[in-house]
Amino acid sequence: MADKMKLVMVGNGMAGVRALEHLLKLAPGKYEITIFGAEPHPNYNRIMLSSVLAGGTDIKDIVMNDWSWYADNRIRLHAGHTVTRIDTAARKVYSDQCIEADYDTLILATGSRPFMLPLPGADKEGVIGFRDIADCEIMQETARSYKKAVVIGGGLLGLEAARGLLNLGMDATVVHNSANLMNRQLDEPASRMLQAELEAQGMKFLLRKQSEWIYGKKRVKGIRFTDGSEAEADLIVMAVGIKPNVSLAKSAGLAVSRGIVVNDYMETNVPGIYAVGECAEHRGIAYGLVAPLYDQGAVLAKRLAGVETGGYEGSMTSTKLKVSGVDVFSAGEYEETPGTRALRYQDELEGVYKKLVIRNDKLVGAVLFGDTSDGASLFSIMKKGESIKGKEKELLLGFAPGGQTVSPSARLERMADDEIVCGCNGVSKGAIKEAIEDKGCSTVGEIKACNKATGSCGGCKPLVEGLLGLYAGERAGQSVKEGICGCTPLDRDEIVAGLRRLEPATVKEAMVALEWRQPEGCTKCRPSLNYYMGMLWPERYKDEKESRFTNERYHANIQKDGTYSVVPRIYGGVTTPSELKKIAEVAEKYDVPLVKFTGGQRLDLFGVKKEDLPSMWEDLDMPSGHAYGKMLRTVKTCVGNTFCRFGTQDAIGMGIRLEKEFERMNAPAKVKFAVSGCPRNCAEATIKDYGIVAIDGGWELHVGGNGGVHVRATDLLCVVKTEDEVVEWGGAFLQYYRENATWGERTSVWVERVGVDAIKAVLDDPEERKALYGRIKTSLSYINDPWKEIIADKELRKNFEALAVPAPLN
């Protein structure tokens, strides 16, 4: 560890910490990191302070990196320490609490402070800025005993502060030197509409006022303006602007102008010292908004990690006001100047105003009031600097004049490049386009391998397919056949046929026999082969736990922190007081932090440590609920004719029987059942894989429903008279699904793919139906409760335990 470079950062705010987060990803372990932060808090989201003030958000909710983040990343944090001196020759920094630290690399991320007008009386008690948690606390404290607040500054920050003070029950007056609020971002009409809206919320305004002095004794009493008028005040908040914190840098001899001067790589004029964030001045600009600061942080992280970067080239900025009930967006040039033309849309009935400023057919500015939904896409058009000739009106109004609706592909084409298509993995349209056009991807699978789009929930697949159609041109149609994953060109049917022919004994043998490209496959093909082989040869195939996902290997659901959740089986959602007591006792014994009812009428015990799982199962002494696998999950029931006055059949009894019949069943994907006791369908059976709805004198059998990623109502398979038939038809349907669907394919997708009529045709034949039912019963007879198996087997149990703490040898 001795060879690690020492990195010290002065400042513990958003820009600096963001840069370190990047750095830790790019070069983990390269630096030994120390942070000095003047505030006694971990890094928090300063932008959200106005939400804290506005109420509803607690200070702890805005913490972005809690104390454990520093510990987890082995960062030494001196919170509450102000660095007072840098010795650039000895490469050391000194704090006000006599801590010193050596550095090889120093980052100055000292941020800024509110610019306090140098008015006589500005040092009185009750005159503050609006910058940090301490300021928020003063405002909250003041609101308890005082009434009148004056905010100097009618810009973004001032209005947000005033709104917060109103929420605290104070009487808030905003003093502004211009006639128009937010005059640095808004034109006059938008500014007037904003003022009217805020006045309706109770805010008061004193416009075109220059402050002269602040009066009062020890505490502020009021403020006097240059025109001779006065305003009473118990609290004055100055929000007229910010000033980069540069004194530390200046005294260390760094080049300082308005901020600490940096080049495109965030380097100051002293080697080894960098500056980032609000304290830095790049090409003459010191930014005060978060987006450019994050851009700077990304460049700095790459530089420090030794990764190639084109440098920081400055940012175009946009603003949004965060005041509830008021939507304001502004970017670029907001006033017409010679050489520009503007388009305006004003609707005072709905309170909507939009303006676009255009120069040389390019969008150079936009102001939106009331409806800011187009803000992000307009901003991305501005940043790209492309010609909008012919599209101007459409951009303003959001639809093509003439009223014709836009086709889906036209909408995709028009979508901004930075708009996110895959929300799970944060993949933008631009990244997908690049994968298609520059990296030659011509299938959804290739795009997924390239940038992960569609890789998680898959909900964006239609959009990605649409983009393929749009940008891959003819390639999309004639692309090579896709295998089930990148390890093989074979599809599901070819694999199953190959397995039947070659009869391999293990997954590894199957991969050799079928000429896999990757000798041990991946997390997609390994579990599929394991499933197919278990389905084909239930009697002799030995299930490989190593080829199953984490959840199916440990028979519990892994959570984001590495703990597990445990769902015991509660047949049909019916329990007893003694069973509930037992679950409660187990939950207490193992300090379970969260007990939650699942959507499937069961109880979920969250936050269980892996090493506790086997003994917890032992104490529960209940079967596994299989809430974690591609297996039969829950059987949801309504109360049926047991109690319900509408019930026509015993829904609970039917549900419990089905659950006992098919529990432990492996399947291509998870399978859910439900049984409703009458057509009111309270158990929501028509969005389940196998849904049963009782009618007077019989049962309707529904299949292929889904309430998840792709909501789909079931198809009616048939209507039967007896409970035995419900079980037999269900078993036959499930076995036919098990034998024919692709691993990972839910019944909803499979039924849609093959068509319910094709399935009906097979199941209608009584002999075929009985044979299928027989095969699923055979399969089920070889599977035991996994929890009981693990409890009884030391070899299996050891995998849940950590190794004993070893003794060092030297």
Place this chain on the structure above:
Amino acid sequence: MTKMLVANVTDIDARGSRTYRHEELEIAVFKLSDGQIRAVENRCPHKGGKLSEGMVCGTAIHCPLHDWKIDLKTGRVYEPDEGCVTSYETEVDEAGCIYITI
């Protein structure tokens, strides 16, 4: 540098893993299908997932949380993701004792 006897090869299933703590660190020890032993810090560079819980495929581990694929020898994350996890030197003696150097 600290060298420790952590386990015997028989304590770990092939394509399986065990973990232990060393001071602040949690280490995941893996046995590949050919019996080789690998050790890395038990923390995915993406969202901190426990790599020990993932699936061993050849010489790589797939994180259980979001399927990041990481080489167990170099600690390098496979594309399209990027990042790196610390890997540790392992030795196995004739008796099957596993030694890890941190």
